[in-house]
Amino acid sequence: MRLSAPVYQLKRRARLLARNETITLAEALDRVARDEGFATWSLLASRLAADPPEKPMLSQLSDGDLLLLGGRPGHGKTLAGLQLLIDAAREGRRAVFFTLEYSDRETRARIGSLEAGGGGVGDRLEIVAADDICADxxxxxxxxxxxxTVAVVDYLQILDxxxxxxxxxxxxxxxxGFSRESGAILAFIAQIDRSFDPERSPMPGIGDIRLPNAVDLGSFSKACFLHGGAVRWQAIA
Known part of the structure; x- marks a missing residue:
């Protein structure tokens, strides 16, 4: 089953629609479902249950993994990183978001948009928002x-x-080295080079990661790429 965006983004779209147009969330969900080709949200949800989407990212990671999470702007890589942390917190793991891009307030707002029905799991996430974030x-x-423990770094290209x-x-x-020794899972949100052309290849890959400075990507164990609502995993090491 192919949707225009991951389910959590569709739910976020519905919440924004409900707020902006002063309609109920149920009405907004149905409207989003119609855009996806379903008469109602319940029909979309039923189809998802019969044909489940990609497994949660956390279930595909192991202790000590170093993950590249790549995508062009607007394709959900930051939200996917935050969803990874929410899933980790839900399992009782320590979950930390290091960001050089967003403020604590902006990050909390994004986390809130992902938590359908609330629940407060996102409140357990630690947010480190600072300009001096680096490996040390x-x-x-x-x-x-x-x-x-799961940590997401936002983002790779501005660490130095x-x-x-x-x-x-x-x-x-x-x-x-730290990840291997500690068993922590570290995920790095990564930009895709502007030269990536979806008409030539439907999904970006390792060769499309934008690298203004030389980096041995062999240090990473896995990569996950997002584009147009689709997800592609790639083993590295």
């Missing part, structure tokens, strides 16, 4: 965390943007 600060913050920070290649080697 990540290691220091996660030191002593239990194996299976400041001159005083180590080269990105050195930071990745440091974090790969």
């Amino acid at each position: 600060t990540i290691v220091q913050h996660l030191a002593g965390s239990p194996a299976g 943007q400041q001159r005083q920070k180590p080269a990105l290649s050195d930071q990745i080697r440091t974090l790969a």
